[in-house]
Amino acid sequence: MAYREVYDAWKADPEAFWMQAAGAIDWVRAPSKALFDENAPIYEWFSDGMVNACWNAVDRHVLAGRGDQVAIMHDSPITLSTKGITYRQLQDRVASLAGALRMRGIEKGDRVIIYMPMIPEALVAMLACARLGAIHSVVFGGFAAHELAVRIDDCTPKAMIAASCGLEPDRVVHYKPLLDQAIELASHKPEFCVIYQREQEVAKLVEGRDFNWHGFQYGVRPAECVPVEGNHPAYILYTSGTTGQPKGVVRDTAGHLVALQWSMKNVFNIEAGDRFWAASDVGWVVGHSYICYGPLIAGATTVVFEGKPVGTPHPGVFWRTIQNNRIKSFFTAPTALRAIRREDPEGKWIKRYKLHDLQALFLAGERADPETVSWAREHLGVPVIDNWWQTETGWPIAANPIGIETVPVKLGSPSVPMPGYDVQVLDEAGEPVPPGTLGAIAIRLPLPPGTLPTLWNAEERFRKGYLDRFPGHYETGDAGYIDEDGYLYVMSRTDDVINVAGHRLSTGAMEEVLATHPAVAECAVIGVADALKGQAPLGLLCLKAGVEMPHEQVVREVVKLVRERIGPVAAFRTACVVQRLPKTRSGKILRATMTRIADGVEFKMPATIDDPAILDEIRASLSTLGYPAVAKTG
Numbered sequence: 001m002a003y004r005e006v007y008d009a010w011k012a013d014p015e016a017f018w019m020q021a022a023g024a025i026d027w028v029r030a031p032s033k034a035l036f037d038e039n040a041p042i043y044e045w046f047s048d049g050m051v052n053a054c055w056n057a058v059d060r061h062v063l064a065g066r067g068d069q070v071a072i073m074h075d076s077p078i079t080l081s082t083k084g085i086t087y088r089q090l091q092d093r094v095a096s097l098a099g100a101l102r103m104r105g106i107e108k109g110d111r112v113i114i115y116m117p118m119i120p121e122a123l124v125a126m127l128a129c130a131r132l133g134a135i136h137s138v139v140f141g142g143f144a145a146h147e148l149a150v151r152i153d154d155c156t157p158k159a160m161i162a163a164s165c166g167l168e169p170d171r172v173v174h175y176k177p178l179l180d181q182a183i184e185l186a187s188h189k190p191e192f193c194v195i196y197q198r199e200q201e202v203a204k205l206v207e208g209r210d211f212n213w214h215g216f217q218y219g220v221r222p223a224e225c226v227p228v229e230g231n232h233p234a235y236i237l238y239t240s241g242t243t244g245q246p247k248g249v250v251r252d253t254a255g256h257l258v259a260l261q262w263s264m265k266n267v268f269n270i271e272a273g274d275r276f277w278a279a280s281d282v283g284w285v286v287g288h289s290y291i292c293y294g295p296l297i298a299g300a301t302t303v304v305f306e307g308k309p310v311g312t313p314h315p316g317v318f319w320r321t322i323q324n325n326r327i328k329s330f331f332t333a334p335t336a337l338r339a340i341r342r343e344d345p346e347g348k349w350i351k352r353y354k355l356h357d358l359q360a361l362f363l364a365g366e367r368a369d370p371e372t373v374s375w376a377r378e379h380l381g382v383p384v385i386d387n388w389w390q391t392e393t394g395w396p397i398a399a400n401p402i403g404i405e406t407v408p409v410k411l412g413s414p415s416v417p418m419p420g421y422d423v424q425v426l427d428e429a430g431e432p433v434p435p436g437t438l439g440a441i442a443i444r445l446p447l448p449p450g451t452l453p454t455l456w457n458a459e460e461r462f463r464k465g466y467l468d469r470f471p472g473h474y475e476t477g478d479a480g481y482i483d484e485d486g487y488l489y490v491m492s493r494t495d496d497v498i499n500v501a502g503h504r505l506s507t508g509a510m511e512e513v514l515a516t517h518p519a520v521a522e523c524a525v526i527g528v529a530d531a532l533k534g535q536a537p538l539g540l541l542c543l544k545a546g547v548e549m550p551h552e553q554v555v556r557e558v559v560k561l562v563r564e565r566i567g568p569v570a571a572f573r574t575a576c577v578v579q580r581l582p583k584t585r586s587g588k589i590l591r592a593t594m595t596r597i598a599d600g601v602e603f604k605m606p607a608t609i610d611d612p613a614i615l616d617e618i619r620a621s622l623s624t625l626g627y628p629a630v631a632k633t634g
Contacts, residue, residue: 003404003416006266010419017419018045018449021262022254025297026060027051028227031254035446036231041467043446044453046230046254053234054131055225056257057296058094061087061272064299069273071296072120073325076306077317078167079200082324085120090127095222097128101159102223104192108133111157111236113190114282115148115179117141117166118306121196121213122282123292125161126235130253133228137236137248140283140585140608141166142173147246147607148182152190154248155236155456160193164203169311176203230254236456237285239391246607247465248456249391251288256394257297259420259450260289263395264298267387267418268329269359269403272299278331279305279318284586285391286364290331294395303327309336316349323353330358333365335522335587337372342521345544347379358382360402364389366588367490367508370411371515388414388490390476392466393451397421397443397476398488412512413487420448425482430470435484438491438506442473479506496591498527498535500571507537507591510572513565514539514558519547524581524589525572528598528627538598538625539575540618551577578621584608594618600628 010017018034031049061067067088075082085093106112112129114136116122122138129136137155139148141163152160160183166173176195183189195203196213205212234253238246264270268290276295280286282304295302303325307317309332318340322330344350360383361376368386377384383406387399400407400415407415417423422444425433433439445467455462469475479497480490491497491506498505507525514523522542530536539558547554555575562572582590585608596603597619605612 001404003401003407006401006404007417007419011422014420018258021449022046022049022258024261025051025254025257026056031230034449037446041445041463041472042454042459044231044252044255045449046258049230049254050227051230051254051257052131052133052225052227053253053257053293054094054098054127056261057127057130057293058087058091059225061296061299062091064272066272066299067091069299070301072123072302072304074120074304074306075321075325076118076167077312078169078306083120090124092222093124094127094131095224096217096220097124098131098223099220100194100217101128101134102132103220104159106132106134106159108226108228108232110134110159111155112136113148113152113155113157113160114138115141115143115160115162115175116196116282117163117173117175118281118304119163119196119198120304121163123304126282126288126292127296128223130234131223131225133226133232135233135235137238138282138288139238140281141175142178143283144607145178145181145185148178149185150246151238152182152186153188154238154246156188157190160190161196162193163196164198165201167200167306169308172201174201174203180206228253231453235288237288237391247461248458249285249452250454250456251394251450252453255449255451256293259395259448260294261297263418264294264300266401266403267396267399268331268362270295270298270300270329273301274298274328275301275303275326275357276329276331277303277305277321277325277327279309279336280331280333280365281586285394286331286586289394301325309339310343314349315340315343316352319350319353319355322355322358326357328357328359329362330360331362331364333587334363334368334372335366335583335589337363337376338522341372341375342542342544345521345546347375350379355380355382360385362387364396364414365586367492367511368412368414369512369515371512373411383409385409386414388488393447395450397423398490410483410487413483413489415488416486417488418448423482423488424473425480426470426473430473433481436481438479438481438497440470441476441478441480441488441490442470443476444473447474493591496527498537500527500530500533500535500537500569503569505537505566505570509566510537510539510562510570513562514541514575517554517558517561519543519549519554520558521545522581524591524594526591526595526598528595533571536574537570537572539572540581540594540621541575541577542580543577574625576621576625579617580614582614582618583610585610598622598627
């Protein structure tokens with residue numbers, strides 16, 4: 001079947017489509033129907049089915065005779081170690097930890113916060129919660145104590161599972177003191193903590209509250225899988241809210257299983273026995289969907305990678321990992337590829353490794369600029385496929401479904417909507433705009449299985465944040481357009497569309513042009529306040545390693561490029577060269593924060609920022625252009 005037939009089949013009969021997809025999952029009790037819409041616009045999927053996520057990710061593969069296949073491959077260039085865990089070993093470890101948690105009173109519906117680095121035990125902890133029907137909330141390891149405390153108070157966990165430390169290329173990150181401080185700051189106190197002691201740092205345990213990972217499990221009876229209702233929350237994952245109060249995205253169990261099983265085969269072309277690697281972190285949605293649950297539900301081998309795209313130890317470490325693990329589909333963020341390209345513009349490191357098994361490279365996390373996609377395609381010789389989704393949706397909204405057919409790639413587009421997603425581009429009044437016209441991207445309700453039904457204990461906030469602006473639609477917060485062929489182009493967050501003298505312009509389109517300059521490795525365009533035009537675009541440029549061209553010349557040339565390709569209407573006249581751009585830990589560029597610095601407006605330090613020192617560098621660079629260096633953090 002071709003993509004169009006599959007998408008049309010979903011559109012013609014969504015109920016039949018999703019009930020058929022549900023047939024690929026093991027049910028304790030099959031659901032009577034797919035969509036439960038009695039409380040619209042709050043929708044649920046497969047609510048009256050009974051199911052267990054851990055059974056579908058682990059036990060059923062052992063039962064099917066594949067217990068000796070490697071389930072998780074841990075690859076840590078920081079500790080110089082690799083080790084594999086088979087499905088049978090994984091089943092034993094998960095059942096043991098679940099048994100110990102049950103013995104300490106953890107049961108269906110209880111919350112458990114997991115605060116761990118990229119080690120297999122993080123996945124074991126997630127699956128042990130799922131085995132019991134407990135709701136896990138993974139917080140990115142090394143997150144600041146205050147941010148962890150806010151999450152403790154919001155989801156009120158009965159227990160915390162953490163590691164003694166995380167490892168960066170040049171330092172040990174002390175998790176345990178952060179955990180202790182967070183518990184002290186939080187109003188809610190967890191009953192106990194389980195600490196996985198790493199050899200790089202053995203943490204001090206609090207008598208009576210903290211347990212050592214291995215001792216905690218000593219002599220316990222392994223736990224069996226507890227069936228839960230289809231609409232029972234599998235997990236809560238916090239995403240940064242604009243108000244500073246994090247939003248707890250809820251993922252229901254059955255829809256999550258059905259959607260991930262469908263996407264593994266149809267989007268990534270991965271089935272049982274294949275090898276898949278998503279270079280992300282378990283603290284992000286990609287880590288939940290495509291390091292832990294997706295590959296394991298599909299019966300594939302998943303890689304847990306503890307390292308960085310460059311510096312652990314060189315810009316070839318991704319290609320080495322793909323070679324050594326014979327990866328079939330690889331998934332990473334464009335920002336990781338840009339970092340590699342900056343260090344290795346000629347792709348020399350790629351040539352050192354044999355990537356025979358690699359069928360495709362998938363990119364998601366932020367816009368995949370055409371320059372980076374072209375570079376990767378040229379040097380890797382495989383399709384480079386952008387896909388677009390959000391923490392809220394849990395799996396791709398738009399993608400190139402290579403498991404169905406590879407549709408023609410259009411640079412700058414994540415291709416076409418997936419079944420379940422009726423994507424619309426709307427104007428300010430909520431009316432659809434013609435093809436090729438920039439507008440707000442919205443999805444007609446109901447959203448498909450696997451997407452968020454609501455926010456944790458915050459239904460009103462869910463309605464206000466996602467449903468109220470365009471009734472009958474989910475507001476994505478992204479701006480873009482759909483072309484005549486039905487391809488979606490996501491140009492920027494709605495906030496990043498700037499208004500220059502009444503013209504609505506996408507910063508993403510300008511960034512696309514800047515990135516074509518041979519000296520530019522990475523760039524960002526922000527809209528700064530302008531007395532005459534309302535807003536004016538300003539470019540920040542990171543140059544490739546080894547570029548000797550004077551900065552003034554680079555700036556002159558990129559200004560000329562934007563004028564030629566977008567036109568004088570963009571009023572693009574100002575740019576400066578910076579060493580690095582401020583980003584979140586998952587690689588998103590903090591454009592709004594830079595805008596506030598340029599405008600001299602107070603701002604709150606983003607909780608997810610990777611390195612706060614970069615903001616001072618940006619402030620200094622902007623001051624050379626005459627922008628206020630008076631912004632205060634609050």
